[in-house]
Amino acid sequence: xxxxxxxxxxxxxxxxxxxxxxxxxxxxxxxxxxxxxxxxxxxxxxxxxxxxxxxxxxxxxxxxxxxxxxxxxxxxxxxxxxxxxxxxxxxxxxxxxxxxxxxxxxxxxxxxxxxxxxxxxxxxxxxxxxxxxxxxxxxxxxxxxxxxxxxxxxxxxxxxxxxxxxxxxxxxxxxxxxxxxxxxxxxxxxxxxxxxxxxxxxxxxxxxxxxxxxxxxxxxxxxxxxxxxxxxxxxxxxxxxxxxxxxxxxxxxxxxxxxxxxxxxxxxxxxxxxxxxxxxxxxxxxxxxxxxxxxxxxxxx
Amino acid sequence: xxxxxxxxxxxxxxxxxxxxxxxxxxxxxxxxxxxxxxxxxxxxxxxxxxxxxxxxxxxxxxxxxxxxxxxxxxxxxxxxxxxxxxxxxxxxxxxxxxxxxxxxxxxxxxxxxxxxxxxxxxxxxxxxxxxxxxxxxxxxxxxxxxxxxxxxxxxxxxxxxxxxxxxxxxxxxxxxxxxxxxxxxxxxxxxxxxxxxxxxxxxxxxxxxxxxxxxxxxxxxxxxxxxxxxxxxxxxxxxxxxxxxxxxxxxxxxxxxxxxxxxxxxxxxxxxxxxxxxxxxxxxxxxxxxxxxxxxxxxxxxxxxxxxxxxxxxxxxxxxxxxx
Numbered sequence: 333x334x335x336x337x338x339x340x341x342x343x344x345x346x347x348x349x350x351x352x353x354x355x356x357x358x359x360x361x362x363x364x365x366x367x368x369x370x371x372x373x374x375x376x377x378x379x380x381x382x383x384x385x386x387x388x389x390x391x392x393x394x395x396x397x398x399x400x401x402x403x404x405x406x407x408x409x410x411x412x413x414x415x416x417x418x419x420x421x422x423x424x425x426x427x428x429x430x431x432x433x434x435x436x437x438x439x440x441x442x443x444x445x446x447x448x449x450x451x452x453x454x455x456x457x458x459x460x461x462x463x464x465x466x467x468x469x470x471x472x473x474x475x476x477x478x479x480x481x482x483x484x485x486x487x488x489x490x491x492x493x494x495x496x497x498x499x500x501x502x503x504x505x506x507x508x509x510x511x512x513x514x515x516x517x518x519x520x521x522x523x524x525x526x527x528x529x530x531x532x533x534x535x536x537x538x539x540x541x542x543x544x545x546x547x548x549x550x551x552x553x554x555x556x557x558x559x560x561x562x563x564x565x566x567x568x569x570x571x572x573x574x575x576x577x578x579x580x581x582x583x584x585x586x587x588x589x590x591x592x593x594x595x596x597x598x599x600x601x602x603x604x605x606x607x608x609x610x611x612x613x614x615x616x617x618x619x620x621x622x623x624x625x626x627x628x629x630x631x632x633x
Numbered sequence: 634x635x636x637x638x639x640x641x642x643x644x645x646x647x648x649x650x651x652x653x654x655x656x657x658x659x660x661x662x663x664x665x666x667x668x669x670x671x672x673x674x675x676x677x678x679x680x681x682x683x684x685x686x687x688x689x690x691x692x693x694x695x696x697x698x699x700x701x702x703x704x705x706x707x708x709x710x711x712x713x714x715x716x717x718x719x720x721x722x723x724x725x726x727x728x729x730x731x732x733x734x735x736x737x738x739x740x741x742x743x744x745x746x747x748x749x750x751x752x753x754x755x756x757x758x759x760x761x762x763x764x765x766x767x768x769x770x771x772x773x774x775x776x777x778x779x780x781x782x783x784x785x786x787x788x789x790x791x792x793x794x795x796x797x798x799x800x801x802x803x804x805x806x807x808x809x810x811x812x813x814x815x816x817x818x819x820x821x822x823x824x825x826x827x828x829x830x831x832x833x834x835x836x837x838x839x840x841x842x843x844x845x846x847x848x849x850x851x852x853x854x855x856x857x858x859x860x861x862x863x864x865x866x867x868x869x870x871x872x873x874x875x876x877x878x879x880x881x882x883x884x885x886x887x888x889x890x891x892x893x894x895x896x897x898x899x900x901x902x903x904x905x906x907x908x909x910x911x912x913x914x915x916x917x918x919x920x921x922x923x924x925x926x927x928x929x930x931x932x933x934x935x936x937x938x939x940x941x942x943x944x945x946x947x948x949x950x951x952x953x954x955x956x957x
Binding site for chain 1: 653656657658659660662765767768769770816818819864866867869874875876878880898901903904906907910913914938939
């Protein structure tokens with residue numbers, strides 16, 4: 333962030349939420365800067381290891397902290413956070429050391445297709461599929477071109493939650509190229525496990541089977557939530573993704589899906605990952621070259 | 634030591650004090666919705682205060698005991714029956730090997746807590762035995778009980794004498810109508826001033842969609858949000874926000890129609906504006922409100938919420954002193 337944009341940093345809006353939570357909105361609209369600020373502030377708060385701070389939850393353009401008010405008051409916490417925010421905002425270099433994760437996706441798969449047909453009466457366009465609808469309203473010539481766009485750019489995991497381990501992902505392209513789709517008119521009561529979904533400006537992966545309102549584009553064989561502890565790529569937290577991860581989707585064939593799915597079932601799925609240093613200034617100056625570097629680091633591994 | 638589930642009841646799950654520190658990854662605290670009643674049943678029986686119990690919502694289970702075990706109940710008034718013979722609530726009773734424990738219909742409250750000597754034995758997941766059904770985590774195979782399940786019990790180091798009962802002054806009292814105290818805030822500035830006022834004036838009734846994730850309320854006038862140009866990424870509905878974290882106890886009003894208060898199995902975040910948060914001291918109470926009962930939301934300050942919290946802690950301390 334340059335000196336000019338530092339002065340433009342919007343004031344954070346602090347709101348007490350009952351006697352145990354402080355909710356902090358950094359921006360009303362979704363921006364990469366707000367996400368970056370949220371992940372930086374919550375990371376530094378975690379490092380300070382303050383007594384009485386129980387849970388630190390970064391979100392897309394906001395965050396939330398749960399406290400034991402007998403150990404730390406809301407006003408003490410807010411003073412710490414204002415201090416951290418000033419520290420983060422005044423830094424000349426905005427960098428995040430993170431990892432890039434390749435997520436294989438069978439787009440247009442039979443399972444989400446069966447499900448979306450079952451709930452067609454809850455969709456904006458009952459005559460087509462979710463992919464056809466998303467391609468059309470975003471100005472793509474056909475579904476293939478749309479899949480190229482969805483799988484061509486990297487994505488920031490900007491929040492993990494809703495249900496266990498579900499990543500919300502924000503597309504790392506200039507705003508005019510960001511995909512946007514509305515949610516279903518009425519939520520479905522069913523979504524296949526590991527569905528790649530889309531709502532608003534966020535892509536997601538459903539970690540468990542259940543209700544959902546996002547458009548459905550495909551399914552990944554990669555397990556992302558492991559309540560039974562059988563998946564070697566997922567640690568004791570049971571959750572694979574962390575806010576700040578960078579995701580690159582890779583379209584796969586049905587044949588490869590079946591192979592990877594069998595590996596996952598045998599507890600032998602190995603995601604392709606690489607370390608990556610994200611620099612906000614570099615990205616703002618030239619998003620496409622950062623996207624290309626994401627692809628390069630994956631290919632080197 | 635085992636107990637066989639003949640009938641599971643309406644929604645019976647294994648719960649304890651819950652888990653902390655995983656909400657940022659979408660795993661909510663879970664645990665008994667009414668923590669004081671869970672602790673009261675355990676303390677009465679001589680169990681560790683937060684041993685795993687059965688949380689039985691509205692309609693109790695039918696259980697065959699294969700070993701002689703002592704039990705105690707807390708929370709809702711649902712008369713326990715051993716081979717059809719009624720026994721008291723809030724008292725240590727012994728269930729002989731081979732007999733069946735069942736429950737009468739619920740007379741007051743919504744959730745009964747069944748403690749058994751030693752506590753229920755399921756593996757701890759992320760530091761707790763509590764069931765989080767949405768994530769298939771904890772409890773018995775991550776789900777509510779089913780007919781045919783076998784429940785195991787840890788061996789007890791100590792157990793209270795049969796007939797020990799909870800002093801009358803420490804028993805819960807249930808009503809037909811309740812007040813839930815709320816600290817207004819978060820996104821309540823997005824409501825019109827009239828809607829904000831009306832929310833606290835009107836009586837709301839608990840909808841049938843009232844479970845461990847959240848309680849939905851009906852019967853009030855829909856709440857209007859102030860019209861605006863939707864911020865990028867928020868969605869078109871005036872009740873939408875850029876997806877954010879949801880505090881436990883927070884109140885969201887999708888499309889302005891029916892408020893939902895999130896409880897211990899909360900979805901950890903989403904895209905609906907929250908208009909306030911139920912104070913921690915009143916969260917236990919929500920777990921004891923039945924569908925169709927009436928509730929008024931009462932706005933309070935943070936200071937009042939902290940005072941209520943201290944009173945809640947004192948009540949819990951009183952329970953410990955009376956029973957340990």
